[in-house]
Amino acid sequence: MAKLTMTVNGKTVSAEAEGRTLLSSFLREGLGMTGTHVGCDTSQCGACVVHVDGQAVKSCTVLAHDVAGADVRTIEGMANPDGSLGKIQQAFQDHHGLQCGFCTPGMVMSAAALLAENPKPTEAEVRHHLEGNICRCTGYHNIVKAVLAASGQDVSKIAAE
Incomplete structure (x- = not known):
């Protein structure tokens, strides 16, 4: 286990994760951000798409450790600042x-x-x-x-x- 730090939806966050932890799992289980869905774990369905440094990626195929220090945006970050729908x-x-x-x-x-x-x-x-x-x-x-x-x-x- 190692501590990972990254910016998620504009906030710096840190959590522990194993080297094999997928970004989708890190977001959902490590950070409690369950808006990113996992439908297939094989990069086929696209339910897990997030943005990493401005690029859309399927988070079920990216290791969380590979995006340490990155800027990640999830569906939770798509809302307006007042919480209303974007x-x-x-x-x-x-x-x-x-x-x-x-x-x-x-x-x-x-x-x-x-x-x-x-x-x-x-x-x-x-x-x-x-x-x-x-x-x-x-x-x-x-x-x-x-x-x-x-x-x-x-x-x-x-x-x-």
């Missing part, structure tokens, strides 16, 4: 981009990474960017609509599904 989270709620909610944290984090790179993506670009995130409930249409809405684009003519 722009992307609100768009997911407004446009019914979730059902069971299990994939939602990873989808929101992936969407945030896309919008940071490309503030006005096309529908095709959103669909391509979210290929690494699996949702078993929604069929993706409303997720894509939510991402487009979060980018400030008019989605009023996109039919609801």
